[in-house]
Amino acid sequence: MSLNLITGKKLENLHDALSxxxxxxxxxxxxxxxxxxxxxxxxxxxxxxxQQVKDCIVVAMTSDGAASSQAEIFKxxxxxxxxx
Numbered sequence: 503m504s505l506n507l508i509t510g511k512k513l514e515n516l517h518d519a520l521s522x523x524x525x526x527x528x529x530x531x532x533x534x535x536x537x538x539x540x541x542x543x544x545x546x547x548x549x550x551x552x553q554q555v556k557d558c559i560v561v562a563m564t565s566d567g568a569a570s571s572q573a574e575i576f577k578x579x580x581x582x583x584x585x586x
Contacts, residue, residue, distance in 0.1 A: 519532040519536035
């Protein structure tokens with residue numbers, strides 16, 4: 503699934519996702535999801551595996567509300583405030 507189709511914007515790499523300025527749930531999910539993806543690769547104690555991050559992003563793209571909710575969860579994990 504192409505992020506271009508989801509967002510309507512050209513996103514070629516993780517830097518584009520991290521630096522997007524979208525204020526809706528999708529924009530937040532792109533930022534926090536990209537950060538979570540990178541954290542899952544480099545931090546063995548990160549609360550999500552890389553596959554879980556990818557799966558959560560796909561599911562959350564079903565609506566702006568779902569995207570916003572998942573972005574908040576990733577934000578907590580990225581900021582080390584996530585509780586199981």
